[in-house]
Amino acid sequence: MTMRVTNLSVSRGGRTLLEGVTFDVAAGQALILRGPNGLGKTTLLRSLAGLQRPEVGQVDLAEDDAVYAGHADGIKSTLTVRENITFWARVFGTSDIAAAISMFALDDLVDRAGGMLSAGQKRRLGLARLMVTGRKFWMLDEPTVSLDHASVAQFATMIRAHLAAGGSAIIATHIDLGLGDDAQVLDLSQFRATTPKLHASEEAFL
């Protein structure tokens, strides 16, 4: 068992968005989160990644296992592609960037500045970052935004390889990645909070 989430409630801006979220993700499994815009997919992922504290509920996950990738890729425009990816590799204590670079066909771009990349190329670099982290548990928020068809297929290949190697992933996405039996789909609409409570005191304090 890689991750177990029990009865989790998450809130944003003092309003509870999701209640009673419960799921397990085993090693080698992917969990696809679905739901309409504004339901709380991003908030849930940020809570799971530890960026914000859940209101109630429990997340059981080995601390050094997870890596998070949000809407923004964290690419420095004045650093080259190689410098960007090498930085993240060093932060996570790894050194092999070649596999990540070639997986997303970034070979021709390694010496180009981050600011000169197109939106899709930036996203590919952001996804390549996941490979150099060496983490087993990936939390991805809309990873295929601005990718072309070939890159989406490449991304699905990367996810399959990651799952086959015993990793797992939680992916919030609206498209079908074609992961087959390795992926469960979880529709978050069933967890939509029925009683939107306001936490005025907490907001006032912050």
Added chain:
Amino acid sequence: MIALLIRDLRLAMRAGGGFGLSLAFFLIVVVLVPFGVGPEMGLLSRIAPGILWVGALLACLLSLDRIFALDFEDGSLDLLATSPLPAEGIVTIKSLAHWLTTGLPLVLMAPVLGVLLGLPERGYYWIIVSLAVGTPALSVIGTFGAALTVGIKRGGLLLSLLVLPLYVPTLIYGAELARRGTQGMDTSTPLFMLAGITCAVTAMLPFASAAVLRINLR
């Protein structure tokens, strides 16, 4: 952590990194003061330590909002916060990088600009000592202010207002140290107070900065 330091230094040196901004501001302030005050050397050399300190402090203030704002905008800060680096380590490295790219150049530039203000000979040594001891405190306190205001659009004004009162003790003892040293008086009290402030904020504030950073990233 070393990787983060190297990255921040590299970013500061590259185009648009804002490395020269503080130095240019410091230069402008010090060059303009003699025009404003008049060419009387006696007066200028008397106020020179204070002018250098105020100029250095304002130059430091000018560069504070870059500490976290750029990393917040492009999403790096979220990714750093979920990386193996502890938040306390991140803010400490950010302070150190800020000091190396702003504080240290100011220390080195101050004696050169002292010439423009007719700083007495004895003063050069003490302006370097006082700024070298005092500017780390400015960077650490500034990092705390930057962590408080991260995520606020155009938070520079709020940041300045929050940080300015916290800078006052450093300024008082720093300028006093430089003034006493320049006039050949006993310097031990302001020197120990200034060093004490720097040591205390360096030891304690990173924990506060890390705590507010976590809250602001929610």
